[in-house]
Amino acid sequence: MRDAFVERLMELAAADPRIMLLTGDLGFGVLVDPTPDGTKPRYAERFPRQYLNVGVAEQNMTGIATGLAMEGRIVFTYSIANFPTLRCLEQVRNDAAYHGANVKVVAIGGGFSYGALGISHHATEDLSIMRSLPDVTVVSPGDVWETQEATSALVETPGTCYLRLDKSVAPPTHADGERFELGRARLIRDGHDLTLIATGGILGEALVAAEDLAMRGIECRVLSMHTIKPFDAEAVVSAARETGGIITIEEHTIHGGLGSAVAEACLDAAALPGAFSRIGLRAGFSSVVGSQQYLRSVYRMDAPAIVRQAETLLGRAT
Numbered sequence: 001m002r003d004a005f006v007e008r009l010m011e012l013a014a015a016d017p018r019i020m021l022l023t024g025d026l027g028f029g030v031l032v033d034p035t036p037d038g039t040k041p042r043y044a045e046r047f048p049r050q051y052l053n054v055g056v057a058e059q060n061m062t063g064i065a066t067g068l069a070m071e072g073r074i075v076f077t078y079s080i081a082n083f084p085t086l087r088c089l090e091q092v093r094n095d096a097a098y099h100g101a102n103v104k105v106v107a108i109g110g111g112f113s114y115g116a117l118g119i120s121h122h123a124t125e126d127l128s129i130m131r132s133l134p135d136v137t138v139v140s141p142g143d144v145w146e147t148q149e150a151t152s153a154l155v156e157t158p159g160t161c162y163l164r165l166d167k168s169v170a171p172p173t174h175a176d177g178e179r180f181e182l183g184r185a186r187l188i189r190d191g192h193d194l195t196l197i198a199t200g201g202i203l204g205e206a207l208v209a210a211e212d213l214a215m216r217g218i219e220c221r222v223l224s225m226h227t228i229k230p231f232d233a234e235a236v237v238s239a240a241r242e243t244g245g246i247i248t249i250e251e252h253t254i255h256g257g258l259g260s261a262v263a264e265a266c267l268d269a270a271a272l273p274g275a276f277s278r279i280g281l282r283a284g285f286s287s288v289v290g291s292q293q294y295l296r297s298v299y300r301m302d303a304p305a306i307v308r309q310a311e312t313l314l315g316r317a318t
Contacts, residue, residue, distance in 0.1 A: 001147045001165040001201065002108050006030045006043060008148040009076065012155055013047050018072060019155065020050045022065050024058045024079040027108070031078075058083045062091035062103070069101035074155055080114065081107035081123030081164060085130060097133050097160040104154050104161045105130075110140065110200055111251030112286065112295040113167030122286045123164075127199070128256030130162040131229050137161040137182065138229040142203030143170040146226045149180030157182065166201030166251070167292055173203075173224065183230035191219030194275075194310055195239035198249040199225045199258045202301060206249050209306035218310060225258060233265035240266050245275030245313050251301060254280040275313040279306060 006027075013019040021043060023031060031051070032044045044051045054061040058079050065075040077084055084092070084105045096103040107126060114121035130138045137157055141147040147165065154161045173188050174180075185197075189210055198206040203224050210220040221243050223235055239246055246266075248259040259278030266272060279301055288298050296302040 001141065001144065001167075001169055002027075003030055004144045004147040005106065005151050005163070005165055008151040010043055010046060012152060013043070013050050016074070016155070017050065019074045019076070020052065020068055021076045021078060022052050022054055022061050024061050024077070024083060025053055025056045026080065027078055058088050059091050062088045062105075063095055065103045066091070066095040066099065066101045069096070069103050070099065074102045074104070076104045076106050078106045078108070080109045080121060081126055082121060085123070085126040085162075089129065092160065093133055097136050100135065100159045102158065102160075104163060106163045106165065108165045110164040110166045111202070112292040115290050115292045115295045118289050119285050119287060124251070124253050124281050124286055126164060127228055127250070127252050127258065128260070131256065131261070135159055136229065137227070138164075139182065139227050140164040140199045141226045142198065142200055142224045143173050145172060145174040146180065146186075146224065150182070150226065153180065153182050164200065168201035168204060170201060170204035170207060173207075183227045183232055185232040185235040186224040186226065187221070188224050189220065189222040191221045191243065193218045193220060193244050193314065195221040195223060195243045195246045196249060196306065197223045197225050197236070197239070197246060197258065197262060199228060200251055202249055202251045202296070205296065205301065205303045205306060208303035209310070212303065212307050213310055216311070216316075218314060218316070220310065228258060228261060231261050231265065233269065236262050236265040237269045237271045240271040240273040246273045247306065247309055247313065248278045248280070249301065249306060250280045251296065252280050254278040254282055277309050277313055279309060
């Protein structure tokens with residue numbers, strides 16, 4: 001996702017000199033360092049007047065970004081997910097969001113992407129936090145195409161936005177001629193028994209689970225909820241009314257994130273699903289250390305866990 005984001009941002013920056021990228025002293029492999037063959041210039045070389053490394057000072061980065069945005073720039077800030085959300089929350093809220101500044105907070109390493117570095121680098125509360133801020137658009141793409149299209153869409157979206165990028169990525173899911181729209185969930189697969197609603201790269205686990213469940217006679221609708229705010233309540237209500245139940249899947253705490261947004265949408269519309277379950281981080285902090293895939297298994301967020309939960313909801317557990 002990171003590479004796809006930078007590639008699309010370079011295309012956009014070439015066409016719009018208002019676009020700037022600020023980094024908190026990271027991302028050199030895709031922003032600065034030469035490519036292995038030396039034939040493709042990186043972002044910093046191509047756009048030296050549209051790039052700034054502010055150092056390991058993420059709060060300052062957010063303040064600078066807000067100032068630049070107030071002067072007419074479209075500013076992307078770039079850091080590991082826990083830093084631009086938790087460390088910079090006051091600056092995002094009071095500086096950027098409150099003033100409606102065109103600051104696009106880009107977080108790499110959502111969820112357990114940096115699993116081996118421990119809880120300090122696990123981003124498992126960011127969607128809840130950013131979703132709670134007024135007037136902030138929150139986007140969590142699931143595959144490369146969604147990442148690229150979301151990047152373009154955020155340039156056209158006024159105000160402060162949050163783009164959560166993942167180390168993992170679902171396989172290509174878009175159809176030829178498909179149009180990406182912020183705030184509109186994507187139907188990846190249809191079915192009537194259950195609906196699996198996923199956000200971020202863990203969409204790949206939902207798709208694997210849906211294939212497995214189909215072999216067991218359970219047909220699942222799969223929705224990619226790439227935008228957490230504004231939220232596609234219509235797609236959720238349709239799923240509640242047209243399928244046997246809903247399972248939400250997020251590499252994130254179950255408190256305040258995708259699962260909470262889905263539950264709220266159902267209750268607001270008086271559309272109670274036949275069954276409902278949230279797959280995500282449930283108890284305490286993610287204190288285990290390991291690879292992203294390992295942590296998904298430990299915290300029961302991987303495809304086998306989704307299959308077990310689906311069978312349990314439908315009363316077909318084996």
